[in-house]
Amino acid sequence: MNARFLGLELRRAVRNGRYLIFTVIVPSVMFVLFVNLYGKGTFPNGLPTTTSLMMNMALFGLMAGPLSIGARIAVERGLGWQKQLRLTPLTGTGYLATKGALSMLVALPGILLISIIGAVEGVRMDALHWLGVVGTLWVGAIPFVLLGIVIGLVASPDGMQAITGLASMLLGLLGGIWIPAEVAPDWLATLMKVLPTYWIKELTQAPFVSGVDVKQALLVIALWVAGLSVIAARRYRAQS
Amino acid sequence: MPPTSIGDMTETAVRAGAAVALSGLRKRFGEVRAVDGIDLVISPGEVVALLGPNGAGKSTTVDMLLGLSTPDGGTISVFGKAPREAVVAGQISAMLQSGALLDDATVAEAVGLIAALHRKPMPVAQALQQAGIADLANRKCTKLSGGQKQRVRFALALVCEPDLLVLDEPTVAMDVETRRAFWNQMRAYTDTGRTVLFATHYLEEAEEYADRVVLMRSGRIVADGSVAQVRAAVSGRTLRAVVPGAHDLELPGARSAERRGDRITFTCTDSDATVRALLQRYPHAHDIEITALGLEDAFLALTGEDN
Incomplete structure (x- = not known):
């Protein structure tokens, strides 16, 4: 991959005010608000409220960045910029890989900021666990990175705003970010367990609560990653 | 002429170092034969106008030459290479007809992004200078006039220092004044011995700026020669x-x-x-x-x- 190109793309993405607000600031603000709302206690699963809310809001922020980078693909397609890029040594795979790497990079600052605020708000765990939580959340961005790319390849430049909005709402709402699966009716709980969001949260809290089905979590996430990769590859081949 | 001898002719042209050698080039879209058997050899240093009405097959030919689409038949050689290889080597570049500018980048950033992808680009400032837009470097691409946008596309095309520059309807959005200024800039460029192929439907542009005119109609070349020769045809x-x-x-x-x-x-x-x-x-x-x-x-x- 071309580091210089990636660097310039990163500067372009980060400069975007919307990115800064929705993927970095808003999740942290929501986190602080929720901590004040719930108080500093313990949830029924034994996890401190601050820890649990920190993970939930980091997950919420995790979706926004990659989805917006992916959506830019639709815009660049519409503008004819992709055609201009095809007149350079950059390959199609290189283009998608750059967008993927870019998405992963923009997902990171939100996680780090919310973790710092979490520590200030009283989340306590040892260094290895901190690393595990941040790392799991970051790797957990992969399905959203791929989803963003798929949306970018499928959606029209006009439609992509609505689609990304809808996708992040559904993934958040039904993925257990706003409503815990424990209090959801059975049918909703079943639906939640199909989405990657729910399982990323499960994986993140696995070291702290008992009864997390790590195998199933990895299986569901792997299925999402594989499925989205296949769709992206097919869509991309159909377009070039 | 039987196809084999055309092939031989092209082969000779490639060996002789032709900038472009097209032989028996064909492309169809459904029932329409967009390009219906084109043979064309362009020597290094030539400035060639590809002239023809809408639907003559100019853009289809240009797209295949740039490796943006694959021909149904025939061969293309750009400096002895396949189009994609020539693009990767930075030997051929093009100014596209429309679009191709980012809405959230400045002029210098857009040119910088393309420069970053090429192997041996010229400095961004030099590309802007040559395209006559050094003063617009920090302007957002969305805040440009039609003529200015076209100059940015020109800068995007020449930042890789191509030996062959392809222009698809370069002055279509320009007024008379801007068009003249653009061509003066282009002439300064072609005077350095670069090969240029431009598609146009403005006759006076072909007449004034090309060494050679290739007339296309319904996917075929109907005339090819100097302006005087075509007129005499x-x-x-x-x-x-x-x-x-x-x-x-x-x-x-x-x-x-x-x-x-x-x-x-x-x-x-x-x-x-x-x-x-x-x-x-x-x-x-x-x-x-x-x-x-x-x-x-x-x-x-x-x-x-x-x-």
């Missing part, structure tokens, strides 16, 4: 005269006649014979005017649809 002159009460317009030396009131326009193969016969038959004919066919007439004659 449609030999003959136009004779105009006011002939009150003329009835029989069949005159020797005239291919066709068109009447508008008393004013008659003859398209002649031998205007001398026509004018003699005209005056013999209608001595009162007046305001006689004989002109050579311009490139525009040649263009119309060669590219007009058969009826």
Whole structure:
């Protein structure tokens, strides 16, 4: 991959005010608000409220960045910029890989900021666990990175705003970010367990609560990653 | 000419270091034969105009030359390489017809992004300078006039220092003044010995800026040569005269006649014979005017649809 190109793309993405607000600031603000709302206690699963809310809001922020980078693909397609890029040594795979790497990079600052605020708000765990939580959340961005790319390849430049909005709402709402699966009716709980969001949260809290089905979590996430990769590859081949 | 000998000819051209060698090039979209067997050799340093009406197959040819689409048949060689290889090597570049500018980047950033992808780019500032937009470096791409946008596209195309520059309808969104300025810039560029192929439907551009004109129509090349040669390809002159009460317009030396009131326009193969016969038959004919066919007439004659 071309580091210089990636660097310039990163500067372009980060400069975007919307990115800064929705993927970095808003999740942290929501986190602080929720901590004040719930108080500093313990949830029924034994996890401190601050820890649990920190993970939930980091997950919420995790979706926004990659989805917006992916959506830019639709815009660049519409503008004819992709055609201009095809007149350079950059390959199609290189283009998608750059967008993927870019998405992963923009997902990171939100996680780090919310973790710092979490520590200030009283989340306590040892260094290895901190690393595990941040790392799991970051790797957990992969399905959203791929989803963003798929949306970018499928959606029209006009439609992509609505689609990304809808996708992040559904993934958040039904993925257990706003409503815990424990209090959801059975049918909703079943639906939640199909989405990657729910399982990323499960994986993140696995070291702290008992009864997390790590195998199933990895299986569901792997299925999402594989499925989205296949769709992206097919869509991309159909377009070039 | 049998296909093998065309192949031989192209092969010789490639060996001789041709910038572009197309042989038997074909592309169809459904039932439409967009490009229907093109043979073309362009030497390094030539400035060639690809002229033709809309739908003649100019853009389809250009796309294949750039490796943006795959031909159904025939071969393409750009400096002895396949199009994609020539693109990767930075030997061929193009100014696209529309779009191609980012809405959230400045001019310098857009050119910088493309430069970052090329192996041996020129400095961004130099590309902007050569395209005449050094003063617009920090301007957002969305805040440019049509002519300025086109100059940015020009900068995007020349930042890789290509040996062959392809321009697809480069001045389509420009007013007369901007168009002239653009071509002056381009001339400064071609004077350095670069090869340029530009598709256009502005005759005066082909006439003024090209060394050679290739006329396309319905996916084929119908004429190829210098401006003078193409004009001569449609030999003959136009004779105009006011002939009150003329009835029989069949005159020797005239291919066709068109009447508008008393004013008659003859398209002649031998205007001398026509004018003699005209005056013999209608001595009162007046305001006689004989002109050579311009490139525009040649263009119309060669590219007009058969009826």
